[in-house]
Amino acid sequence: MRRDPVCNMEVDETTAVTVEHGGEAFYFCSEGCRDKFLAEHRDRKPxxxxxxxxxxxxxxxxxxxxxxxxxxxxxxxxxxxxxxxxxxxxxxxxxxxxxxxxxxxxxxxxxxxxxxxxxxxxxxxxxxxxxxxxxxxxxxxxxxxxxxxxxxxxxxxxxxRKLRVPGEEEFQRQGVFYGNIQDLSFVQGKDVVVIGGGNSAIQIVDNLCTVAAKTYLVARKFEADPAVMKNSDGFAAAEKFEGWKIERLDGDRSGLREVQIRKAATSETATLPAAGLFIAIGLxxxxxxxxxxxxxxxxxxxxxxxxxxxxxxxxxxxxxxxxxxxxxxxxxxxxxxxxxxxxxxxxxxxxxxx
Ligand SMILES: Cc1cc2nc3c(=O)[nH]c(=O)nc-3n(C[C@H](O)[C@H](O)[C@H](O)COP(=O)(O)OP(=O)(O)OC[C@H]3O[C@@H](n4cnc5c(N)ncnc54)[C@H](O)[C@@H]3O)c2cc1C
Missing domain, CATH: 3.50.50.60 (FAD/NAD(P)-binding domain)
Structure with a gap:
Protein backbone atom coordinates (compact mmCIF):
# COMPACT_ATOMS: atom_id res chain seq x y z
CA MET A 1 0.00 0.00 0.00
CA ARG A 2 1.13 3.57 -0.76
CA ARG A 3 -0.17 6.97 0.24
CA ASP A 4 -1.40 9.50 -2.28
CA PRO A 5 0.83 12.57 -1.58
CA VAL A 6 -2.04 14.95 -2.43
CA CYS A 7 -5.03 13.56 -0.55
CA ASN A 8 -3.29 11.26 1.92
CA MET A 9 -5.52 8.33 0.90
CA GLU A 10 -4.12 4.78 1.00
CA VAL A 11 -3.75 3.46 -2.56
CA ASP A 12 -2.91 0.07 -4.00
CA GLU A 13 0.21 0.49 -6.13
CA THR A 14 -0.99 -2.09 -8.67
CA THR A 15 -4.14 -0.07 -9.53
CA ALA A 16 -3.06 3.49 -8.60
CA VAL A 17 -2.52 6.28 -11.15
CA THR A 18 1.25 6.78 -11.24
CA VAL A 19 3.65 9.49 -12.32
CA GLU A 20 7.42 9.82 -12.36
CA HIS A 21 8.59 13.18 -11.14
CA GLY A 22 12.14 14.23 -10.35
CA GLY A 23 13.28 10.61 -10.72
CA GLU A 24 10.74 9.39 -8.11
CA ALA A 25 7.51 7.42 -8.59
CA PHE A 26 4.31 8.83 -7.06
CA TYR A 27 1.00 6.96 -6.63
CA PHE A 28 -2.42 8.65 -6.75
CA CYS A 29 -6.03 7.65 -6.03
CA SER A 30 -7.20 9.31 -9.23
CA GLU A 31 -6.22 11.34 -12.29
CA GLY A 32 -7.59 14.41 -10.46
CA CYS A 33 -5.07 14.10 -7.61
CA ARG A 34 -2.27 13.45 -10.11
CA ASP A 35 -3.19 16.63 -12.02
CA LYS A 36 -3.34 18.65 -8.80
CA PHE A 37 0.11 17.33 -7.82
CA LEU A 38 1.59 18.32 -11.19
CA ALA A 39 -0.07 21.77 -11.15
CA GLU A 40 1.14 22.51 -7.60
CA HIS A 41 4.69 21.49 -8.52
CA ARG A 42 4.58 23.61 -11.69
CA ASP A 43 3.22 26.69 -9.87
CA ARG A 44 5.18 25.91 -6.65
CA LYS A 45 2.07 26.90 -4.72
CA PRO A 46 -0.34 24.59 -2.87
CA ARG A 161 -21.03 6.68 23.18
CA LYS A 162 -18.87 5.00 25.81
CA LEU A 163 -20.19 3.01 28.81
CA ARG A 164 -17.88 4.76 31.30
CA VAL A 165 -17.58 1.73 33.61
CA PRO A 166 -14.43 0.31 35.30
CA GLY A 167 -12.43 -1.88 32.89
CA GLU A 168 -13.72 -0.24 29.68
CA GLU A 169 -10.51 1.63 28.88
CA GLU A 170 -8.25 -1.20 30.10
CA PHE A 171 -9.79 -3.83 27.78
CA GLN A 172 -10.24 -1.65 24.69
CA ARG A 173 -9.40 -3.70 21.60
CA GLN A 174 -8.63 -6.58 24.02
CA GLY A 175 -12.24 -7.66 23.93
CA VAL A 176 -14.06 -4.31 24.12
CA PHE A 177 -15.34 -2.92 20.80
CA TYR A 178 -17.69 -0.14 19.70
CA GLY A 179 -20.33 -1.14 17.17
CA ASN A 180 -19.70 -3.69 14.48
CA ILE A 181 -16.28 -5.02 13.55
CA GLN A 182 -15.43 -6.94 10.39
CA ASP A 183 -13.14 -9.64 11.81
CA LEU A 184 -14.95 -11.66 14.48
CA SER A 185 -12.52 -14.60 14.50
CA PHE A 186 -11.26 -13.74 18.00
CA VAL A 187 -14.67 -14.69 19.48
CA GLN A 188 -15.08 -17.88 17.42
CA GLY A 189 -16.62 -20.49 19.74
CA LYS A 190 -16.52 -18.12 22.76
CA ASP A 191 -19.17 -16.31 24.80
CA VAL A 192 -19.88 -12.65 24.05
CA VAL A 193 -21.98 -9.79 25.44
CA VAL A 194 -23.68 -7.11 23.35
CA ILE A 195 -24.98 -4.00 25.13
CA GLY A 196 -27.65 -1.90 23.42
CA GLY A 197 -31.29 -2.20 22.43
CA GLY A 198 -31.42 -0.47 19.03
CA ASN A 199 -31.03 -1.57 15.41
CA SER A 200 -27.21 -1.46 15.58
CA ALA A 201 -27.12 -3.86 18.55
CA ILE A 202 -29.46 -6.28 16.76
CA GLN A 203 -27.25 -6.17 13.64
CA ILE A 204 -24.23 -7.06 15.80
CA VAL A 205 -26.09 -9.92 17.51
CA ASP A 206 -27.02 -11.26 14.07
CA ASN A 207 -23.38 -11.24 12.94
CA LEU A 208 -22.29 -12.97 16.14
CA CYS A 209 -24.91 -15.71 16.24
CA THR A 210 -23.09 -17.98 13.76
CA VAL A 211 -19.66 -17.30 15.27
CA ALA A 212 -19.91 -17.07 19.07
CA ALA A 213 -20.78 -19.99 21.40
CA LYS A 214 -23.34 -17.92 23.30
CA THR A 215 -24.49 -14.31 22.98
CA TYR A 216 -25.90 -12.29 25.88
CA LEU A 217 -27.86 -9.18 24.93
CA VAL A 218 -28.10 -6.55 27.66
CA ALA A 219 -30.18 -3.39 27.31
CA ARG A 220 -32.15 -0.88 29.30
CA LYS A 221 -34.94 -1.45 26.75
CA PHE A 222 -35.19 -3.29 23.41
CA GLU A 223 -36.25 -0.48 21.09
CA ALA A 224 -35.08 -1.60 17.64
CA ASP A 225 -37.62 -1.50 14.79
CA PRO A 226 -40.12 -4.33 15.47
CA ALA A 227 -39.47 -5.81 11.98
CA VAL A 228 -35.72 -5.89 12.65
CA MET A 229 -36.22 -7.79 15.93
CA LYS A 230 -38.76 -10.17 14.38
CA ASN A 231 -36.46 -11.11 11.47
CA SER A 232 -33.31 -11.42 13.54
CA ASP A 233 -31.95 -14.94 14.14
CA GLY A 234 -29.43 -13.47 16.58
CA PHE A 235 -32.12 -11.75 18.65
CA ALA A 236 -34.09 -15.01 18.86
CA ALA A 237 -31.02 -17.01 19.91
CA ALA A 238 -29.47 -14.53 22.38
CA GLU A 239 -30.03 -14.75 26.14
CA LYS A 240 -31.68 -11.41 26.85
CA PHE A 241 -31.35 -9.13 29.88
CA GLU A 242 -33.83 -6.28 29.38
CA GLY A 243 -33.75 -3.64 32.12
CA TRP A 244 -30.16 -4.48 33.10
CA LYS A 245 -27.00 -2.40 32.90
CA ILE A 246 -23.27 -3.09 32.87
CA GLU A 247 -21.42 -2.37 36.13
CA ARG A 248 -17.84 -3.55 35.59
CA LEU A 249 -15.55 -5.45 33.21
CA ASP A 250 -12.96 -7.95 34.49
CA GLY A 251 -10.19 -9.90 32.85
CA ASP A 252 -6.50 -10.56 32.84
CA ARG A 253 -3.47 -9.84 30.70
CA SER A 254 -4.86 -11.82 27.77
CA GLY A 255 -8.04 -9.68 27.68
CA LEU A 256 -11.65 -9.50 28.81
CA ARG A 257 -13.04 -12.48 30.75
CA GLU A 258 -16.27 -11.38 32.50
CA VAL A 259 -18.93 -8.71 32.43
CA GLN A 260 -20.73 -7.80 35.67
CA ILE A 261 -24.33 -6.65 35.21
CA ARG A 262 -26.99 -5.30 37.58
CA LYS A 263 -30.76 -5.10 37.25
CA ALA A 264 -31.72 -1.40 37.23
CA ALA A 265 -33.06 -0.04 40.54
CA THR A 266 -32.26 -3.33 42.37
CA SER A 267 -29.19 -4.90 43.94
CA GLU A 268 -29.58 -8.09 41.86
CA THR A 269 -26.35 -8.77 39.98
CA ALA A 270 -25.03 -11.41 37.57
CA THR A 271 -21.66 -12.29 36.04
CA LEU A 272 -21.58 -13.16 32.34
CA PRO A 273 -18.53 -14.94 30.85
CA ALA A 274 -17.33 -12.91 27.85
CA ALA A 275 -14.32 -12.88 25.56
CA GLY A 276 -15.89 -9.95 23.72
CA LEU A 277 -18.10 -6.99 24.63
CA PHE A 278 -19.73 -5.07 21.78
CA ILE A 279 -21.02 -1.65 22.81
CA ALA A 280 -23.88 -0.17 20.79
CA ILE A 281 -25.55 2.31 23.16
CA GLY A 282 -26.01 5.23 20.85
CA LEU A 283 -24.03 8.10 19.49
C1 LIG B 1 -23.58 0.01 12.81
C2 LIG B 1 -24.47 0.97 12.08
C3 LIG B 1 -25.37 0.48 11.15
C4 LIG B 1 -26.21 1.37 10.45
N1 LIG B 1 -27.08 0.86 9.54
C5 LIG B 1 -27.84 1.71 8.82
C6 LIG B 1 -28.70 1.19 7.80
O1 LIG B 1 -28.77 -0.02 7.58
N2 LIG B 1 -29.44 2.10 7.09
C7 LIG B 1 -29.39 3.45 7.32
O2 LIG B 1 -30.07 4.21 6.63
N3 LIG B 1 -28.58 3.96 8.28
C8 LIG B 1 -27.81 3.13 9.02
N4 LIG B 1 -26.99 3.63 9.99
C9 LIG B 1 -26.97 5.10 10.22
C10 LIG B 1 -26.17 5.82 9.13
O3 LIG B 1 -24.92 5.16 8.94
C11 LIG B 1 -25.98 7.29 9.49
O4 LIG B 1 -27.24 7.90 9.63
C12 LIG B 1 -25.20 8.03 8.38
O5 LIG B 1 -23.94 7.43 8.15
C13 LIG B 1 -25.01 9.50 8.76
O6 LIG B 1 -24.22 10.10 7.78
P1 LIG B 1 -23.39 11.46 8.06
O7 LIG B 1 -22.62 11.71 6.82
O8 LIG B 1 -24.29 12.50 8.57
O9 LIG B 1 -22.41 11.12 9.28
P2 LIG B 1 -21.31 10.00 9.50
O10 LIG B 1 -21.63 8.78 8.73
O11 LIG B 1 -21.16 9.90 10.98
O12 LIG B 1 -19.99 10.63 8.86
C14 LIG B 1 -19.31 11.70 9.47
C15 LIG B 1 -17.98 11.92 8.78
O13 LIG B 1 -17.37 13.09 9.29
C16 LIG B 1 -16.01 12.81 9.59
N5 LIG B 1 -15.55 13.72 10.65
C17 LIG B 1 -16.02 13.86 11.91
N6 LIG B 1 -15.32 14.80 12.57
C18 LIG B 1 -14.38 15.24 11.68
C19 LIG B 1 -13.33 16.21 11.77
N7 LIG B 1 -13.10 16.91 12.88
N8 LIG B 1 -12.55 16.41 10.67
C20 LIG B 1 -12.75 15.73 9.52
N9 LIG B 1 -13.74 14.80 9.39
C21 LIG B 1 -14.53 14.56 10.46
C22 LIG B 1 -16.05 11.35 10.04
O14 LIG B 1 -14.75 10.79 10.03
C23 LIG B 1 -16.98 10.79 8.98
O15 LIG B 1 -16.28 10.59 7.77
C24 LIG B 1 -26.14 2.79 10.70
C25 LIG B 1 -25.22 3.27 11.63
C26 LIG B 1 -24.38 2.38 12.32
C27 LIG B 1 -23.39 2.92 13.33
Missing part, protein backbone atom coordinates in the same frame (compact mmCIF):
# COMPACT_ATOMS: atom_id res chain seq x y z
CA UNK A 47 -4.01 25.57 -3.02
CA UNK A 48 -5.33 26.98 0.24
CA UNK A 49 -8.43 28.89 -0.76
CA UNK A 50 -11.83 27.63 -2.01
CA UNK A 51 -15.39 28.81 -2.49
CA UNK A 52 -16.76 25.88 -0.47
CA UNK A 53 -15.23 23.53 2.09
CA UNK A 54 -17.12 20.44 3.21
CA UNK A 55 -16.09 18.63 6.40
CA UNK A 56 -17.00 14.94 6.63
CA UNK A 57 -16.64 11.76 4.61
CA UNK A 58 -19.96 10.11 5.47
CA UNK A 59 -23.08 9.99 3.26
CA UNK A 60 -23.89 13.68 3.98
CA UNK A 61 -20.41 15.06 3.24
CA UNK A 62 -19.78 12.88 0.18
CA UNK A 63 -23.19 13.64 -1.36
CA UNK A 64 -22.69 17.37 -0.70
CA UNK A 65 -19.28 17.14 -2.39
CA UNK A 66 -20.52 15.37 -5.53
CA UNK A 67 -23.55 17.70 -5.79
CA UNK A 68 -21.34 20.76 -5.40
CA UNK A 69 -19.02 19.45 -8.13
CA UNK A 70 -22.02 18.87 -10.43
CA UNK A 71 -23.13 22.46 -9.67
CA UNK A 72 -19.64 23.67 -10.63
CA UNK A 73 -18.82 25.07 -7.21
CA UNK A 74 -15.10 25.26 -6.42
CA UNK A 75 -15.09 22.67 -3.60
CA UNK A 76 -12.66 21.02 -1.19
CA UNK A 77 -13.60 18.11 1.11
CA UNK A 78 -11.79 17.40 4.36
CA UNK A 79 -12.58 13.99 5.79
CA UNK A 80 -11.18 11.94 8.62
CA UNK A 81 -12.24 8.72 6.89
CA UNK A 82 -14.22 7.60 3.87
CA UNK A 83 -17.72 6.40 4.64
CA UNK A 84 -18.37 7.50 8.21
CA UNK A 85 -20.79 5.27 10.13
CA UNK A 86 -22.19 3.85 6.87
CA UNK A 87 -19.11 1.66 6.39
CA UNK A 88 -19.97 -0.19 9.62
CA UNK A 89 -23.37 -1.31 8.37
CA UNK A 90 -23.25 -4.93 7.26
CA UNK A 91 -26.77 -4.92 5.82
CA UNK A 92 -28.39 -1.84 4.28
CA UNK A 93 -31.94 -2.62 3.20
CA UNK A 94 -33.36 0.91 3.21
CA UNK A 95 -31.35 2.83 0.60
CA UNK A 96 -33.20 3.46 -2.66
CA UNK A 97 -31.86 1.71 -5.73
CA UNK A 98 -30.67 -1.35 -3.81
CA UNK A 99 -32.77 -4.11 -2.25
CA UNK A 100 -29.67 -4.99 -0.27
CA UNK A 101 -26.14 -3.62 -0.15
CA UNK A 102 -23.40 -3.75 2.47
CA UNK A 103 -21.93 -0.55 3.95
CA UNK A 104 -18.46 -1.12 2.44
CA UNK A 105 -20.02 -1.72 -1.04
CA UNK A 106 -22.11 1.46 -0.87
CA UNK A 107 -19.13 3.50 0.36
CA UNK A 108 -17.01 2.09 -2.50
CA UNK A 109 -19.63 3.46 -4.93
CA UNK A 110 -19.65 6.84 -3.12
CA UNK A 111 -15.83 6.92 -3.34
CA UNK A 112 -15.89 6.24 -7.08
CA UNK A 113 -18.33 9.11 -7.57
CA UNK A 114 -16.06 11.41 -5.54
CA UNK A 115 -12.74 10.64 -7.18
CA UNK A 116 -13.53 9.19 -10.62
CA UNK A 117 -16.99 10.13 -12.00
CA UNK A 118 -16.72 13.71 -10.66
CA UNK A 119 -13.30 14.56 -9.29
CA UNK A 120 -13.69 16.64 -6.13
CA UNK A 121 -10.56 18.03 -4.48
CA UNK A 122 -10.25 16.16 -1.16
CA UNK A 123 -7.88 15.35 1.70
CA UNK A 124 -7.93 12.80 4.49
CA UNK A 125 -7.38 15.00 7.54
CA UNK A 126 -8.96 15.83 10.88
CA UNK A 127 -10.28 19.37 11.18
CA UNK A 128 -9.26 20.83 14.54
CA UNK A 129 -10.48 24.40 14.33
CA UNK A 130 -12.96 26.58 12.46
CA UNK A 131 -12.71 30.37 12.76
CA UNK A 132 -14.91 33.09 11.34
CA UNK A 133 -13.06 35.57 9.11
CA UNK A 134 -14.36 38.76 7.42
CA UNK A 135 -14.48 36.87 4.08
CA UNK A 136 -15.86 33.58 5.39
CA UNK A 137 -14.07 30.91 7.44
CA UNK A 138 -10.59 29.60 8.19
CA UNK A 139 -10.35 25.81 8.64
CA UNK A 140 -7.27 24.32 10.34
CA UNK A 141 -6.40 20.61 10.26
CA UNK A 142 -4.37 18.50 12.72
CA UNK A 143 -1.32 18.67 10.40
CA UNK A 144 -1.55 22.47 10.88
CA UNK A 145 -2.60 23.19 7.30
CA UNK A 146 -4.98 26.15 7.02
CA UNK A 147 -7.63 26.74 4.35
CA UNK A 148 -9.86 29.71 3.61
CA UNK A 149 -13.39 29.38 2.31
CA UNK A 150 -16.42 31.55 1.62
CA UNK A 151 -18.91 28.89 2.65
CA UNK A 152 -18.71 25.79 4.83
CA UNK A 153 -20.78 22.61 5.08
CA UNK A 154 -20.28 20.77 8.37
CA UNK A 155 -21.21 17.09 7.95
CA UNK A 156 -19.24 15.57 10.82
CA UNK A 157 -21.89 13.03 11.84
CA UNK A 158 -21.88 11.20 15.12
CA UNK A 159 -19.51 9.11 17.26
CA UNK A 160 -20.34 6.15 19.49
CA UNK A 284 -23.34 11.76 20.16
CA UNK A 285 -23.07 14.49 17.51
CA UNK A 286 -19.60 15.71 16.51
CA UNK A 287 -20.54 19.37 16.81
CA UNK A 288 -17.73 20.65 19.08
CA UNK A 289 -15.99 22.32 16.10
CA UNK A 290 -18.86 24.79 15.67
CA UNK A 291 -20.18 24.96 19.24
CA UNK A 292 -18.87 28.51 19.76
CA UNK A 293 -19.95 29.70 16.30
CA UNK A 294 -23.56 28.60 16.03
CA UNK A 295 -26.51 27.33 18.03
CA UNK A 296 -26.74 23.73 19.25
CA UNK A 297 -29.83 22.10 20.75
CA UNK A 298 -29.99 20.26 24.10
CA UNK A 299 -28.65 17.08 22.42
CA UNK A 300 -25.66 18.98 21.04
CA UNK A 301 -26.98 18.89 17.44
CA UNK A 302 -26.43 21.85 15.11
CA UNK A 303 -29.73 23.69 14.61
CA UNK A 304 -30.45 24.11 10.89
CA UNK A 305 -33.10 25.78 8.77
CA UNK A 306 -34.99 23.79 6.08
CA UNK A 307 -32.22 24.64 3.55
CA UNK A 308 -29.46 23.37 5.92
CA UNK A 309 -28.30 26.93 6.67
CA UNK A 310 -27.52 27.97 10.27
CA UNK A 311 -27.79 31.34 12.03
CA UNK A 312 -24.30 32.23 10.67
CA UNK A 313 -24.27 33.34 7.01
CA UNK A 314 -22.25 30.89 4.91
CA UNK A 315 -22.30 28.13 7.54
CA UNK A 316 -24.36 25.08 6.56
CA UNK A 317 -24.70 21.70 8.25
CA UNK A 318 -26.01 18.34 7.02
CA UNK A 319 -26.65 14.80 8.19
CA UNK A 320 -26.52 13.22 11.64
CA UNK A 321 -24.72 16.18 13.25
CA UNK A 322 -27.85 18.30 12.82
CA UNK A 323 -31.24 18.45 14.51
CA UNK A 324 -32.90 17.14 11.30
CA UNK A 325 -35.32 14.30 12.05
CA UNK A 326 -34.11 10.73 11.23
CA UNK A 327 -30.58 9.37 11.40
CA UNK A 328 -30.39 7.35 8.18
CA UNK A 329 -28.06 7.13 5.18
CA UNK A 330 -30.73 8.23 2.73
CA UNK A 331 -31.66 11.21 4.92
CA UNK A 332 -28.03 12.27 5.44
CA UNK A 333 -27.42 12.01 1.67
CA UNK A 334 -30.54 14.09 0.94
CA UNK A 335 -29.42 16.72 3.46
CA UNK A 336 -25.97 16.79 1.85
CA UNK A 337 -27.54 17.52 -1.54
CA UNK A 338 -29.73 20.24 -0.02
CA UNK A 339 -26.75 21.86 1.73
CA UNK A 340 -24.76 21.91 -1.54
CA UNK A 341 -27.67 23.55 -3.40
CA UNK A 342 -28.10 26.18 -0.68
CA UNK A 343 -24.34 26.85 -0.48
CA UNK A 344 -24.28 27.39 -4.26
CA UNK A 345 -27.06 30.00 -3.94
CA UNK A 346 -25.13 31.71 -1.12
CA UNK A 347 -21.92 31.80 -3.22
CA UNK A 348 -23.82 33.13 -6.26
CA UNK A 349 -25.28 35.94 -4.11
CA UNK A 350 -21.74 36.83 -2.90
CA UNK A 351 -20.52 36.88 -6.53
CA UNK A 352 -23.41 39.20 -7.51
CA UNK A 353 -22.58 41.58 -4.61
CA UNK A 354 -19.01 42.07 -5.91
Missing amino acids: RTSYELIIIGGGPAGLTAAVYAAKLRVDTFVLLQDLGGQAIDSTKIENYMGFDFITGPELVHKFKNQLIHSNYVDHKIAEVEKIEKTPEGFRVTTSDLASYLTKALVVATGMTR HPNSALVSTLTQLNERGEVIINPDCSTDIPGLFAAGDVTNAYGKRIVIASGDGARAALAAKQYILALRREK
